[in-house]
Amino acid sequence: MFSTADTIVAIATPPGRGGIGVVRVSGPAAIPIADALRRTDAPLAARHATFCRIQSADHAIDHAVVTFFPAPHSYTGEDIVEISAHGSPVILRAIVTAAVEHGARLAEPGEFTLRAFLNNRVDLTQAEAVADLVDAVTPLEARAAFDQLEGTLTGRIADIDAALFDLIARLEASVDFPEEGYHFVESGELVAALDALVESVSTLLADGRRGRMIREGLQVAIAGKPNVGKSSLFNALAGSARAIVTPIPGTTRDLITESIDIDGIRITLVDSAGIRATDDQVESAGVDLARKAIGVADAVLVVVDGSTTLDDIDVEILRETAGSRRVVVANKCDLGEEVRGGFLPVSAKTGAGLVELRRELTNALDVEPRRDRPAITNLRHVLLVEQAQEALTRARAAAIGPDAMLPEEFLLADLQSARAALEEISGRRAPDDLLAHIFARFCVGK
Numbered sequence: 001m002f003s004t005a006d007t008i009v010a011i012a013t014p015p016g017r018g019g020i021g022v023v024r025v026s027g028p029a030a031i032p033i034a035d036a037l038r039r040t041d042a043p044l045a046a047r048h049a050t051f052c053r054i055q056s057a058d059h060a061i062d063h064a065v066v067t068f069f070p071a072p073h074s075y076t077g078e079d080i081v082e083i084s085a086h087g088s089p090v091i092l093r094a095i096v097t098a099a100v101e102h103g104a105r106l107a108e109p110g111e112f113t114l115r116a117f118l119n120n121r122v123d124l125t126q127a128e129a130v131a132d133l134v135d136a137v138t139p140l141e142a143r144a145a146f147d148q149l150e151g152t153l154t155g156r157i158a159d160i161d162a163a164l165f166d167l168i169a170r171l172e173a174s175v176d177f178p179e180e181g182y183h184f185v186e187s188g189e190l191v192a193a194l195d196a197l198v199e200s201v202s203t204l205l206a207d208g209r210r211g212r213m214i215r216e217g218l219q220v221a222i223a224g225k226p227n228v229g230k231s232s233l234f235n236a237l238a239g240s241a242r243a244i245v246t247p248i249p250g251t252t253r254d255l256i257t258e259s260i261d262i263d264g265i266r267i268t269l270v271d272s273a274g275i276r277a278t279d280d281q282v283e284s285a286g287v288d289l290a291r292k293a294i295g296v297a298d299a300v301l302v303v304v305d306g307s308t309t310l311d312d313i314d315v316e317i318l319r320e321t322a323g324s325r326r327v328v329v330a331n332k333c334d335l336g337e338e339v340r341g342g343f344l345p346v347s348a349k350t351g352a353g354l355v356e357l358r359r360e361l362t363n364a365l366d367v368e369p370r371r372d373r374p375a376i377t378n379l380r381h382v383l384l385v386e387q388a389q390e391a392l393t394r395a396r397a398a399a400i401g402p403d404a405m406l407p408e409e410f411l412l413a414d415l416q417s418a419r420a421a422l423e424e425i426s427g428r429r430a431p432d433d434l435l436a437h438i439f440a441r442f443c444v445g446k
Protein backbone atom coordinates (compact mmCIF):
# COMPACT_ATOMS: atom_id res chain seq x y z
CA MET A 1 0.00 0.00 0.00
CA PHE A 2 2.84 2.41 0.78
CA SER A 3 5.24 3.33 -1.96
CA THR A 4 8.70 4.78 -1.50
CA ALA A 5 9.46 4.83 -5.20
CA ASP A 6 8.60 8.48 -5.73
CA THR A 7 10.10 11.65 -4.32
CA ILE A 8 8.14 13.68 -1.78
CA VAL A 9 8.30 17.32 -0.82
CA ALA A 10 6.82 19.40 2.02
CA ILE A 11 7.38 22.48 4.12
CA ALA A 12 8.89 21.17 7.37
CA THR A 13 8.59 24.34 9.46
CA PRO A 14 5.32 25.52 11.04
CA PRO A 15 2.86 27.71 9.14
CA GLY A 16 3.45 31.41 9.51
CA ARG A 17 6.45 33.66 9.14
CA GLY A 18 9.87 33.24 10.67
CA GLY A 19 13.54 33.89 10.09
CA ILE A 20 14.00 30.59 8.32
CA GLY A 21 11.64 28.12 6.69
CA VAL A 22 12.66 24.66 5.58
CA VAL A 23 11.48 22.68 2.57
CA ARG A 24 12.36 19.03 2.63
CA VAL A 25 12.67 16.76 -0.41
CA SER A 26 13.15 13.00 0.04
CA GLY A 27 13.42 10.18 -2.45
CA PRO A 28 15.39 8.95 -5.43
CA ALA A 29 14.95 12.20 -7.39
CA ALA A 30 15.96 14.53 -4.53
CA ILE A 31 19.27 15.46 -6.18
CA PRO A 32 17.95 15.98 -9.74
CA ILE A 33 15.16 18.15 -8.28
CA ALA A 34 17.63 20.16 -6.20
CA ASP A 35 19.84 20.59 -9.28
CA ALA A 36 16.86 21.85 -11.26
CA LEU A 37 15.98 24.35 -8.52
CA ARG A 38 19.59 25.52 -8.28
CA ARG A 39 20.03 25.54 -12.07
CA THR A 40 23.32 23.72 -11.75
CA ASP A 41 24.48 20.17 -11.37
CA ALA A 42 27.65 21.07 -9.50
CA PRO A 43 27.59 18.29 -6.89
CA LEU A 44 26.24 19.09 -3.43
CA ALA A 45 28.73 17.86 -0.84
CA ALA A 46 27.14 15.46 1.60
CA ARG A 47 26.03 17.10 4.87
CA HIS A 48 27.52 20.48 3.94
CA ALA A 49 25.59 23.70 3.88
CA THR A 50 25.69 25.16 0.38
CA PHE A 51 24.54 28.69 -0.36
CA CYS A 52 22.31 28.68 -3.47
CA ARG A 53 19.97 30.75 -5.55
CA ILE A 54 16.65 28.91 -5.91
CA GLN A 55 14.66 29.42 -9.12
CA SER A 56 11.33 28.41 -10.54
CA ALA A 57 10.70 27.96 -14.25
CA ASP A 58 10.44 31.69 -14.88
CA HIS A 59 11.91 33.60 -11.94
CA ALA A 60 14.33 33.54 -9.04
CA ILE A 61 12.61 32.69 -5.74
CA ASP A 62 15.13 33.18 -2.92
CA HIS A 63 18.62 32.75 -1.61
CA ALA A 64 18.78 29.58 0.43
CA VAL A 65 21.08 27.18 2.19
CA VAL A 66 20.82 23.69 0.76
CA THR A 67 21.99 20.57 2.59
CA PHE A 68 22.20 17.11 1.09
CA PHE A 69 21.84 14.03 3.31
CA PRO A 70 22.66 10.98 1.18
CA ALA A 71 20.95 7.60 1.59
CA PRO A 72 21.04 5.48 3.66
CA HIS A 73 22.18 7.57 6.63
CA SER A 74 19.49 10.22 6.41
CA TYR A 75 16.30 10.72 8.42
CA THR A 76 14.21 8.74 5.92
CA GLY A 77 17.00 6.44 4.78
CA GLU A 78 16.66 8.00 1.30
CA ASP A 79 18.43 10.90 -0.38
CA ILE A 80 17.18 14.05 1.33
CA VAL A 81 17.70 17.65 0.32
CA GLU A 82 16.77 20.34 2.84
CA ILE A 83 16.33 23.85 1.57
CA SER A 84 16.48 26.52 4.26
CA ALA A 85 15.00 29.64 2.74
CA HIS A 86 13.57 32.81 4.25
CA GLY A 87 10.59 31.92 6.40
CA SER A 88 7.79 33.31 4.30
CA PRO A 89 4.86 31.09 3.33
CA VAL A 90 4.89 32.65 -0.14
CA ILE A 91 8.53 31.73 -0.76
CA LEU A 92 8.24 28.26 0.77
CA ARG A 93 5.14 27.46 -1.27
CA ALA A 94 6.89 28.66 -4.43
CA ILE A 95 9.80 26.31 -3.73
CA VAL A 96 7.41 23.39 -3.12
CA THR A 97 5.54 24.19 -6.33
CA ALA A 98 8.80 24.33 -8.27
CA ALA A 99 9.86 20.98 -6.78
CA VAL A 100 6.52 19.48 -7.84
CA GLU A 101 7.02 20.85 -11.37
CA HIS A 102 10.28 18.94 -11.45
CA GLY A 103 8.62 15.67 -10.46
CA ALA A 104 8.19 15.65 -6.68
CA ARG A 105 4.87 14.76 -5.05
CA LEU A 106 3.38 16.60 -2.05
CA ALA A 107 4.09 14.53 1.09
CA GLU A 108 1.25 13.16 3.19
CA PRO A 109 1.25 13.91 6.96
CA GLY A 110 4.07 11.97 8.63
CA GLU A 111 5.28 10.53 5.34
CA PHE A 112 8.96 11.35 5.99
CA THR A 113 8.82 9.45 9.28
CA LEU A 114 6.77 6.67 7.65
CA ARG A 115 9.61 6.26 5.15
CA ALA A 116 12.12 6.20 8.02
CA PHE A 117 10.07 3.35 9.49
CA LEU A 118 9.67 1.48 6.17
CA ASN A 119 13.41 1.80 5.56
CA ASN A 120 14.14 0.43 9.07
CA ARG A 121 15.71 3.64 10.33
CA VAL A 122 13.36 3.55 13.34
CA ASP A 123 10.83 1.11 14.70
CA LEU A 124 7.17 2.03 15.11
CA THR A 125 7.48 3.17 18.74
CA GLN A 126 10.31 5.51 17.76
CA ALA A 127 8.27 6.89 14.87
CA GLU A 128 5.40 7.48 17.29
CA ALA A 129 7.85 9.18 19.64
CA VAL A 130 8.65 11.73 16.94
CA ALA A 131 5.00 12.82 16.85
CA ASP A 132 4.87 12.86 20.66
CA LEU A 133 8.01 14.95 20.85
CA VAL A 134 6.58 17.49 18.41
CA ASP A 135 3.28 17.56 20.35
CA ALA A 136 4.81 17.70 23.84
CA VAL A 137 3.52 20.51 26.04
CA THR A 138 5.40 19.89 29.28
CA PRO A 139 9.15 19.22 29.65
CA LEU A 140 8.38 15.87 31.29
CA GLU A 141 6.24 14.90 28.30
CA ALA A 142 9.09 15.86 25.97
CA ARG A 143 11.62 13.85 27.99
CA ALA A 144 9.39 10.76 28.03
CA ALA A 145 8.97 11.04 24.25
CA PHE A 146 12.71 11.52 23.79
CA ASP A 147 13.44 8.37 25.84
CA GLN A 148 11.12 6.48 23.53
CA LEU A 149 12.83 7.99 20.48
CA GLU A 150 16.19 6.87 21.82
CA GLY A 151 14.83 3.34 22.05
CA THR A 152 14.07 2.78 25.75
CA LEU A 153 10.79 1.05 24.98
CA THR A 154 12.25 -0.64 21.90
CA GLY A 155 14.93 -2.17 24.12
CA ARG A 156 12.51 -3.33 26.82
CA ILE A 157 10.25 -4.97 24.23
CA ALA A 158 13.21 -6.53 22.42
CA ASP A 159 14.49 -8.10 25.67
CA ILE A 160 11.10 -9.67 26.41
CA ASP A 161 10.76 -10.78 22.80
CA ALA A 162 14.21 -12.41 22.84
CA ALA A 163 13.38 -14.41 25.99
CA LEU A 164 10.08 -15.41 24.44
CA PHE A 165 11.76 -16.42 21.20
CA ASP A 166 14.23 -18.60 23.08
CA LEU A 167 11.48 -20.35 25.01
CA ILE A 168 9.43 -20.91 21.86
CA ALA A 169 12.44 -22.39 20.04
CA ARG A 170 13.09 -24.85 22.85
CA LEU A 171 9.44 -25.85 23.15
CA GLU A 172 9.24 -26.35 19.40
CA ALA A 173 12.25 -28.64 19.61
CA SER A 174 10.40 -30.65 22.26
CA VAL A 175 7.37 -30.92 19.99
CA ASP A 176 9.53 -31.96 17.05
CA PHE A 177 11.24 -34.69 19.06
CA PRO A 178 8.40 -35.96 21.25
CA GLU A 179 10.21 -39.08 22.42
CA GLU A 180 12.54 -36.83 24.37
CA GLY A 181 9.57 -35.49 26.35
CA TYR A 182 10.45 -32.23 28.10
CA HIS A 183 14.06 -32.76 27.27
CA PHE A 184 14.59 -29.29 25.85
CA VAL A 185 12.66 -27.52 28.60
CA GLU A 186 12.34 -29.03 32.06
CA SER A 187 8.94 -28.28 33.55
CA GLY A 188 10.37 -26.32 36.49
CA GLU A 189 12.49 -24.32 34.11
CA LEU A 190 9.48 -23.67 31.90
CA VAL A 191 7.44 -22.28 34.80
CA ALA A 192 10.39 -20.14 35.93
CA ALA A 193 10.84 -18.77 32.40
CA LEU A 194 7.13 -17.97 32.14
CA ASP A 195 7.18 -16.33 35.58
CA ALA A 196 10.07 -14.15 34.50
CA LEU A 197 8.23 -13.16 31.32
CA VAL A 198 5.00 -12.33 33.15
CA GLU A 199 7.06 -10.32 35.61
CA SER A 200 8.77 -8.32 32.83
CA VAL A 201 5.52 -7.37 31.09
CA SER A 202 3.86 -6.55 34.42
CA THR A 203 6.72 -4.22 35.35
CA LEU A 204 6.34 -2.52 32.00
CA LEU A 205 2.61 -2.08 32.58
CA ALA A 206 2.99 -0.93 36.17
CA ASP A 207 3.79 2.64 35.28
CA GLY A 208 1.51 2.67 32.28
CA ARG A 209 -1.13 4.81 33.98
CA ARG A 210 1.38 7.46 34.91
CA GLY A 211 2.96 7.17 31.49
CA ARG A 212 -0.33 7.77 29.74
CA MET A 213 -1.02 10.64 32.09
CA ILE A 214 2.27 12.20 31.02
CA ARG A 215 1.63 11.68 27.32
CA GLU A 216 -2.06 12.45 27.14
CA GLY A 217 -2.49 14.84 30.02
CA LEU A 218 -5.64 15.21 32.05
CA GLN A 219 -8.74 17.38 31.84
CA VAL A 220 -10.04 19.59 34.59
CA ALA A 221 -13.44 21.20 34.07
CA ILE A 222 -14.36 24.31 36.00
CA ALA A 223 -17.90 24.24 37.33
CA GLY A 224 -20.00 26.74 39.22
CA LYS A 225 -22.91 29.09 38.81
CA PRO A 226 -22.49 32.28 36.75
CA ASN A 227 -20.35 35.12 38.10
CA VAL A 228 -18.53 33.21 40.85
CA GLY A 229 -15.22 33.82 39.05
CA LYS A 230 -14.70 30.66 36.99
CA SER A 231 -13.21 32.50 34.03
CA SER A 232 -11.07 34.64 36.33
CA LEU A 233 -9.67 31.51 38.00
CA PHE A 234 -9.17 29.90 34.61
CA ASN A 235 -7.13 32.93 33.50
CA ALA A 236 -5.21 33.06 36.79
CA LEU A 237 -4.25 29.37 36.53
CA ALA A 238 -3.44 29.59 32.82
CA GLY A 239 -1.44 32.76 33.40
CA SER A 240 -3.15 34.53 30.52
CA ALA A 241 -6.35 36.41 29.79
CA ARG A 242 -7.83 33.72 27.57
CA ALA A 243 -11.39 33.80 28.85
CA ILE A 244 -13.56 36.91 28.90
CA VAL A 245 -14.28 38.14 32.42
CA THR A 246 -17.26 40.42 33.04
CA PRO A 247 -19.51 41.29 35.93
CA ILE A 248 -22.43 40.24 33.70
CA PRO A 249 -23.57 36.71 34.56
CA GLY A 250 -23.74 34.28 31.63
CA THR A 251 -20.82 35.67 29.59
CA THR A 252 -18.99 32.44 28.90
CA ARG A 253 -20.86 30.13 26.55
CA ASP A 254 -18.38 28.15 24.48
CA LEU A 255 -15.89 25.79 26.05
CA ILE A 256 -12.51 27.46 26.37
CA THR A 257 -9.48 25.29 26.98
CA GLU A 258 -5.88 26.00 27.91
CA SER A 259 -3.10 23.59 28.80
CA ILE A 260 -1.05 24.19 31.91
CA ASP A 261 1.81 22.24 33.44
CA ILE A 262 1.25 20.86 36.93
CA ASP A 263 4.12 18.67 38.14
CA GLY A 264 5.06 17.87 34.57
CA ILE A 265 1.58 16.70 33.68
CA ARG A 266 -0.31 18.55 30.97
CA ILE A 267 -3.57 19.67 32.55
CA THR A 268 -6.15 20.95 30.13
CA LEU A 269 -8.39 23.41 31.93
CA VAL A 270 -11.87 23.74 30.51
CA ASP A 271 -13.80 26.92 31.28
CA SER A 272 -17.46 26.80 30.46
CA ALA A 273 -20.80 28.48 30.97
CA GLY A 274 -22.04 28.81 34.51
CA ILE A 275 -24.55 26.16 35.43
CA ARG A 276 -28.04 27.64 35.82
CA ALA A 277 -31.47 27.35 34.30
CA THR A 278 -31.85 29.96 31.59
CA ASP A 279 -34.25 30.96 28.81
CA ASP A 280 -31.45 32.29 26.62
CA GLN A 281 -30.97 29.72 23.86
CA VAL A 282 -27.24 30.32 23.41
CA GLU A 283 -26.54 30.27 27.12
CA SER A 284 -28.63 27.15 27.51
CA ALA A 285 -26.57 25.39 24.81
CA GLY A 286 -23.49 26.53 26.76
CA VAL A 287 -24.85 24.99 29.95
CA ASP A 288 -25.32 21.66 28.11
CA LEU A 289 -21.72 21.84 26.87
CA ALA A 290 -20.55 22.60 30.40
CA ARG A 291 -22.36 19.56 31.80
CA LYS A 292 -20.77 17.36 29.12
CA ALA A 293 -17.29 18.74 29.87
CA ILE A 294 -17.83 18.08 33.56
CA GLY A 295 -18.98 14.55 32.75
CA VAL A 296 -15.82 13.59 30.83
CA ALA A 297 -13.27 15.51 32.92
CA ASP A 298 -10.69 13.69 35.05
CA ALA A 299 -11.45 16.14 37.84
CA VAL A 300 -13.76 19.07 38.47
CA LEU A 301 -12.83 22.41 39.97
CA VAL A 302 -16.02 23.54 41.68
CA VAL A 303 -16.17 27.28 42.30
CA VAL A 304 -18.50 29.12 44.67
CA ASP A 305 -18.43 32.77 45.62
CA GLY A 306 -17.00 32.60 49.13
CA SER A 307 -17.86 36.20 49.94
CA THR A 308 -21.60 35.43 50.10
CA THR A 309 -23.53 32.52 51.49
CA LEU A 310 -24.30 29.51 49.33
CA ASP A 311 -27.60 29.38 47.48
CA ASP A 312 -29.64 26.52 46.02
CA ILE A 313 -27.72 26.52 42.72
CA ASP A 314 -24.38 26.16 44.54
CA VAL A 315 -25.78 23.31 46.61
CA GLU A 316 -27.13 21.61 43.50
CA ILE A 317 -23.75 21.87 41.71
CA LEU A 318 -21.97 20.50 44.78
CA ARG A 319 -24.43 17.60 44.81
CA GLU A 320 -24.01 16.94 41.06
CA THR A 321 -20.21 16.77 41.33
CA ALA A 322 -20.04 14.85 44.62
CA GLY A 323 -19.16 11.60 42.80
CA SER A 324 -16.26 13.11 40.82
CA ARG A 325 -12.67 13.73 41.76
CA ARG A 326 -12.90 17.38 42.64
CA VAL A 327 -11.53 20.42 44.39
CA VAL A 328 -14.03 22.89 45.86
CA VAL A 329 -12.91 26.49 46.17
CA ALA A 330 -14.50 29.53 47.76
CA ASN A 331 -13.39 32.32 45.42
CA LYS A 332 -13.28 36.06 46.12
CA CYS A 333 -11.79 35.50 49.57
CA ASP A 334 -10.39 39.03 49.24
CA LEU A 335 -13.98 40.24 49.76
CA GLY A 336 -14.49 38.23 52.93
CA GLU A 337 -14.96 34.61 53.89
CA GLU A 338 -18.63 33.80 54.38
CA VAL A 339 -18.21 30.20 53.24
CA ARG A 340 -16.00 27.92 55.31
CA GLY A 341 -15.39 24.30 56.07
CA GLY A 342 -14.18 22.01 53.28
CA PHE A 343 -13.80 24.92 50.88
CA LEU A 344 -10.38 26.13 49.85
CA PRO A 345 -10.34 29.92 50.10
CA VAL A 346 -8.85 31.50 46.95
CA SER A 347 -8.89 34.81 45.16
CA ALA A 348 -8.54 34.97 41.40
CA LYS A 349 -8.07 38.68 41.86
CA THR A 350 -5.15 38.70 44.33
CA GLY A 351 -3.77 35.23 43.60
CA ALA A 352 -4.29 34.13 47.20
CA GLY A 353 -4.58 30.36 47.58
CA LEU A 354 -3.56 29.51 44.01
CA VAL A 355 -0.48 27.54 45.09
CA GLU A 356 -2.66 25.47 47.41
CA LEU A 357 -5.20 25.08 44.61
CA ARG A 358 -2.59 23.62 42.26
CA ARG A 359 -1.52 21.21 44.99
CA GLU A 360 -5.12 20.16 45.71
CA LEU A 361 -5.64 19.57 41.97
CA THR A 362 -2.56 17.34 41.91
CA ASN A 363 -3.97 15.37 44.85
CA ALA A 364 -7.44 15.09 43.34
CA LEU A 365 -5.97 13.87 40.05
CA ASP A 366 -3.73 11.40 41.85
CA VAL A 367 -0.64 12.67 40.04
CA GLU A 368 2.46 11.40 41.76
CA PRO A 369 5.28 13.81 41.19
CA ARG A 370 8.11 11.36 40.55
CA ARG A 371 11.29 11.97 38.72
CA ASP A 372 11.75 8.74 36.81
CA ARG A 373 10.13 8.53 33.44
CA PRO A 374 7.88 5.60 32.59
CA ALA A 375 8.91 3.52 29.59
CA ILE A 376 5.39 3.14 28.32
CA THR A 377 3.13 6.12 27.70
CA ASN A 378 0.90 5.23 24.80
CA LEU A 379 -2.48 3.50 25.03
CA ARG A 380 -1.74 1.44 21.92
CA HIS A 381 1.35 0.02 23.61
CA VAL A 382 -0.43 -0.52 26.92
CA LEU A 383 -3.21 -2.52 25.25
CA LEU A 384 -0.77 -4.72 23.34
CA VAL A 385 1.41 -5.36 26.39
CA GLU A 386 -1.77 -6.30 28.26
CA GLN A 387 -2.58 -8.71 25.45
CA ALA A 388 0.89 -10.25 25.79
CA GLN A 389 0.47 -10.42 29.57
CA GLU A 390 -2.84 -12.30 29.22
CA ALA A 391 -1.36 -14.78 26.75
CA LEU A 392 1.66 -15.39 28.99
CA THR A 393 -0.56 -15.81 32.05
CA ARG A 394 -2.63 -18.39 30.14
CA ALA A 395 0.54 -20.19 29.12
CA ARG A 396 1.73 -20.25 32.71
CA ALA A 397 -1.60 -21.66 33.92
CA ALA A 398 -1.37 -24.39 31.28
CA ALA A 399 2.20 -25.22 32.29
CA ILE A 400 1.31 -25.84 35.93
CA GLY A 401 -2.26 -27.03 35.40
CA PRO A 402 -3.55 -30.58 35.93
CA ASP A 403 -3.29 -31.40 32.21
CA ALA A 404 0.32 -30.36 32.13
CA MET A 405 0.98 -33.50 30.12
CA LEU A 406 0.08 -32.18 26.68
CA PRO A 407 0.67 -28.50 26.95
CA GLU A 408 3.32 -27.80 24.31
CA GLU A 409 0.94 -27.03 21.46
CA PHE A 410 -1.34 -24.93 23.67
CA LEU A 411 1.59 -23.25 25.27
CA LEU A 412 3.11 -22.54 21.92
CA ALA A 413 -0.09 -20.97 20.61
CA ASP A 414 -0.22 -18.65 23.63
CA LEU A 415 3.45 -17.77 23.41
CA GLN A 416 3.10 -17.04 19.70
CA SER A 417 0.21 -14.70 20.36
CA ALA A 418 2.21 -12.93 23.08
CA ARG A 419 4.97 -12.48 20.53
CA ALA A 420 2.57 -11.22 17.89
CA ALA A 421 1.35 -8.53 20.30
CA LEU A 422 4.90 -7.40 21.05
CA GLU A 423 5.76 -7.32 17.36
CA GLU A 424 2.77 -5.13 16.69
CA ILE A 425 4.20 -2.64 19.19
CA SER A 426 7.55 -2.45 17.43
CA GLY A 427 5.79 -2.50 14.06
CA ARG A 428 7.51 -5.63 12.86
CA ARG A 429 4.02 -7.01 12.37
CA ALA A 430 1.85 -3.96 11.82
CA PRO A 431 -0.99 -3.97 9.32
CA ASP A 432 -1.09 -1.14 6.78
CA ASP A 433 -4.29 0.35 8.18
CA LEU A 434 -2.64 0.63 11.60
CA LEU A 435 0.31 2.43 10.03
CA ALA A 436 -2.02 4.72 8.09
CA HIS A 437 -3.87 5.53 11.32
CA ILE A 438 -0.69 6.26 13.27
CA PHE A 439 0.94 8.44 10.64
CA ALA A 440 -2.23 10.40 9.89
CA ARG A 441 -1.75 12.09 13.28
CA PHE A 442 1.57 13.61 12.23
CA CYS A 443 1.96 17.03 10.74
CA VAL A 444 2.90 17.45 7.10
CA GLY A 445 6.65 17.75 6.68
CA LYS A 446 7.49 15.45 9.61
Ligand SMILES: Nc1nc2c(ncn2[C@@H]2O[C@H](COP(=O)(O)OP(=O)(O)O)[C@@H](O)[C@H]2O)c(=O)[nH]1
Residues within 6 Å of the ligand: 224, 225, 226, 227, 228, 229, 230, 231, 232, 233, 244, 245, 246, 247, 248, 249, 250, 251, 252, 274, 331, 332, 333, 334, 335, 346, 347, 348, 349, 350
Ligand atom coordinates in the same frame (compact mmCIF):
# COMPACT_ATOMS: atom_id res chain seq x y z
N1 LIG B 1 -13.05 40.72 44.25
C1 LIG B 1 -12.96 39.70 43.43
N2 LIG B 1 -13.67 39.70 42.30
C2 LIG B 1 -13.57 38.64 41.47
C3 LIG B 1 -12.75 37.55 41.81
N3 LIG B 1 -12.87 36.64 40.80
C4 LIG B 1 -13.71 37.15 39.89
N4 LIG B 1 -14.16 38.37 40.29
C5 LIG B 1 -15.12 39.24 39.59
O1 LIG B 1 -16.34 38.55 39.47
C6 LIG B 1 -16.99 38.83 38.25
C7 LIG B 1 -17.29 37.55 37.51
O2 LIG B 1 -16.08 36.93 37.13
P1 LIG B 1 -16.00 35.84 35.98
O3 LIG B 1 -14.62 35.28 36.02
O4 LIG B 1 -16.47 36.39 34.68
O5 LIG B 1 -17.04 34.77 36.52
P2 LIG B 1 -17.68 33.50 35.78
O6 LIG B 1 -19.00 33.93 35.28
O7 LIG B 1 -17.82 32.48 36.85
O8 LIG B 1 -16.75 33.07 34.71
C8 LIG B 1 -16.04 39.75 37.49
O9 LIG B 1 -16.46 41.09 37.68
C9 LIG B 1 -14.69 39.51 38.17
O10 LIG B 1 -13.84 40.64 38.09
C10 LIG B 1 -12.00 37.56 43.03
O11 LIG B 1 -11.26 36.66 43.40
N5 LIG B 1 -12.16 38.67 43.80
Ligand SMILES: [Mg+2]
Residues within 6 Å of the ligand: 230, 231, 232, 243, 244, 245, 251, 252, 272, 273, 274
Ligand atom coordinates in the same frame (compact mmCIF):
# COMPACT_ATOMS: atom_id res chain seq x y z
MG1 LIG C 1 -17.10 32.86 32.71
